[in-house]
Amino acid sequence: MGAERAEVYGSRENYGLVLCRCCNEIIDTIPTNGIKKLYSLCDSDRCRTLDRNQYDLGEKPA
Numbered sequence: 001m002g003a004e005r006a007e008v009y010g011s012r013e014n015y016g017l018v019l020c021r022c023c024n025e026i027i028d029t030i031p032t033n034g035i036k037k038l039y040s041l042c043d044s045d046r047c048r049t050l051d052r053n054q055y056d057l058g059e060k061p062a
């Protein structure tokens with residue numbers, strides 16, 4: 001059955017999402033074992049400023 005080979009190589013759904021922790025935009029996708037979510041910051045000055053402000057205030061994002 002050719003289906004087994006297709007599963008091995010058809011791993012498009014097994015990827016990690018890199019999300020902006022500020023605006024939740026998908027920044028990038030990376031190949032991983034299984035679906036994972038990683039949080040980073042996008043290139044937006046607004047997000048970087050907001051993130052820095054949150055950090056300075058010591059507030060944890062919901």
Ligand SMILES: [Zn+2]
Nearest residue numbers: 020023042047
């Ligand atoms: Zn952002």
